[in-house]
Amino acid sequence: MSSASAVNSQSSSPGAQVVSELRTAFKSGKTRSLKWRLAQLDAMKRMLIDNQEHIIDAIAADLGKPRFEAFTTEVGFLLSEIEHTQKNLAKWMKPVRVKSAVVLQPASSKIYSDPLGVTLVIGAWNYPLQLSLGPAIGAIAAGNCVVVKPSEVSHYTSALIHGLLPQYLDSDCVRVVEGGIPETTDLLEQKWDYIFYTGNGTVGRIIMTAAAKNLTPVALELGGKSPTIVDESADLDVTARRIIWGKFTNAGQTCVAPDYVLVHERVHDELVAAFGKAITEFYGTDTKSSADYGRIINERHCKRLIGLLDGGNLAHGGEHDLSEKFIAPTVMTGVDGDSPIMAEEIFGPILPVLKVSSIHQAIDFVNERAKPLALYVFAGNKTRAQQVIHNTTSGGGSINHVWMHLAVPGLPFGGVGESGMGAYHGHHSFNLFSHKKSILDKPTFVDPNLVYPPYGDFKQKLIKRLL
Ligand code: NAD
Numbered sequence: 001m002s003s004a005s006a007v008n009s010q011s012s013s014p015g016a017q018v019v020s021e022l023r024t025a026f027k028s029g030k031t032r033s034l035k036w037r038l039a040q041l042d043a044m045k046r047m048l049i050d051n052q053e054h055i056i057d058a059i060a061a062d063l064g065k066p067r068f069e070a071f072t073t074e075v076g077f078l079l080s081e082i083e084h085t086q087k088n089l090a091k092w093m094k095p096v097r098v099k100s101a102v103v104l105q106p107a108s109s110k111i112y113s114d115p116l117g118v119t120l121v122i123g124a125w126n127y128p129l130q131l132s133l134g135p136a137i138g139a140i141a142a143g144n145c146v147v148v149k150p151s152e153v154s155h156y157t158s159a160l161i162h163g164l165l166p167q168y169l170d171s172d173c174v175r176v177v178e179g180g181i182p183e184t185t186d187l188l189e190q191k192w193d194y195i196f197y198t199g200n201g202t203v204g205r206i207i208m209t210a211a212a213k214n215l216t217p218v219a220l221e222l223g224g225k226s227p228t229i230v231d232e233s234a235d236l237d238v239t240a241r242r243i244i245w246g247k248f249t250n251a252g253q254t255c256v257a258p259d260y261v262l263v264h265e266r267v268h269d270e271l272v273a274a275f276g277k278a279i280t281e282f283y284g285t286d287t288k289s290s291a292d293y294g295r296i297i298n299e300r301h302c303k304r305l306i307g308l309l310d311g312g313n314l315a316h317g318g319e320h321d322l323s324e325k326f327i328a329p330t331v332m333t334g335v336d337g338d339s340p341i342m343a344e345e346i347f348g349p350i351l352p353v354l355k356v357s358s359i360h361q362a363i364d365f366v367n368e369r370a371k372p373l374a375l376y377v378f379a380g381n382k383t384r385a386q387q388v389i390h391n392t393t394s395g396g397g398s399i400n401h402v403w404m405h406l407a408v409p410g411l412p413f414g415g416v417g418e419s420g421m422g423a424y425h426g427h428h429s430f431n432l433f434s435h436k437k438s439i440l441d442k443p444t445f446v447d448p449n450l451v452y453p454p455y456g457d458f459k460q461k462l463i464k465r466l467l
Pocket of ligand 1: 122123124125126127131149150151152153179180181184185198199200201203206220221222223224254255256345347373414415420
């Protein structure tokens with residue numbers, strides 16, 4: 001190495017160094033072939049299978065996440081995503097033919113899916129494996145180089161990803177950078193071809209501002225308050241079980257967890273009683289000793305949540321233990337729409353239940369607030385369910401269920417407005433990390449002079465007919 005280049009590499013930041021190395025690898029063209037992409041996906045699959053127990057241990061150390069949940073919502077979720085991508089990738093990569101206008105004939109027009117280049121994935125702590133590697137599957141499938149920056153908050157999982165990925169995947173093109181704000185800030189100072197961020201909206205704005213400097217496109221997977229509307233026609237037992245399951249999985253720390261319930265006043269008491277029954281059925285009477293109930297990520301979040309507990313009447317739960325980062329599954333009634341618990345995303349195991357007198361009132365309540373990431377409606381009456389779907393906006397949602405829409409790879413997952421932009425999963429991830437390049441291919445064996453000057457009246461009349 002010359003002394004000048006030695007000085008350069010010493011003065012460049014770790015972020016600049018990694019981007020420069022990945023850019024060289026991308027330019028070599030190695031990420032473009034189907035073979036390379038499939039090999040990387042296969043390597044990630046092997047990594048997940050070989051190290052399943054270690055991964056589940058790390059997630060449990062970070063979040064006290066039950067092993068069943070860690071498998072289904074993280075490892076298992078990623079394995080299905082990889083397998084679905086492997087099965088379909090060759091088809092997705094094929095250029096898509098579209099019709100060419102009559103005036104252009106003879107010609108063929110196709111959309112090519114081009115990799116974007118060097119991409120950055122910034123993960124969040126609540127599903128620390130899924131949110132770091134899930135978007136990376138899309139980046140690799142689309143033929144990009146990718147840097148994965150897991151959340152430092154879930155540090156056991158971050159360290160494990162950092163240790164494992166280079167053992168299995170091609171380190172020329174796929175890297176893990178660990179760290180918090182300083183390391184992420186350094187990464188954000190670099191020029192990327194795409195940035196995929198999961199987390200809160202405040203940091204989302206920092207990401208978008210940094211990306212704007214280089215006109216880098218972004219996906220922002222944010223959160224917010226996902227409403228759950230329960231109509232009086234709903235099957236209340238099934239409704240209660242599904243809501244309780246969706247809310248208290250991962251101790252309420254799920255971006256698409258039902259944040260609050262708007263229930264028709266005529267069935268309020270019955271639903272609240274059914275919530276209690278479901279909690280006992282799932283977690284027993286001593287929820288603290290349940291092996292199937294998780295913990296809050298850290299003291300800061302635990303204190304924040306404890307502070308919300310006096311926002312209404314405790315219908316179920318309310319017990320907490322800061323030293324163990326435990327908050328019982330809690331259902332709260334008599335909550336005012338303007339109270340602090342209704343101001344911000346709860347992101348923890350507290351479920352406020354508010355009465356409404358009609359489906360219209362519920363719709364108005366939702367529409368007066370920021371566009372949510374998910375919206376759920378429980379109703380036996382199909383017309384009412386459709387009324388909610390057609391008159392509200394959300395990233396996605398379900399009818400008579402909670403966040404199971406995420407498990408359908410054909411459905412794009414993402415937010416709208418305050419809950420984010422850009423959607424992924426399955427084919428949508430491939431498309432998100434691809435540039436759709438339009439190419440017209442025009443043979444030269446004929447070259448009619450219709451479009452060339454001199455134009456004259458005849459050509460003008462003819463072109464008006466043809467267009
Ligand atoms: P977090 O604290 O893990 O932060 C997310 C990422 O942002 C981390 O990698 C962190 O290092 C980085 N970061 C933090 N501060 C930064 C800064 N100043 N500059 C640059 N980078 C910074 O996670 P969080 O934000 O607490 O996540 C919770 C939020 O994320 C909730 O609102 C939740 O709803 C949302 N979420 C959304 C989805 C989704 O798919 N839409 C999934 C999970 C979580």
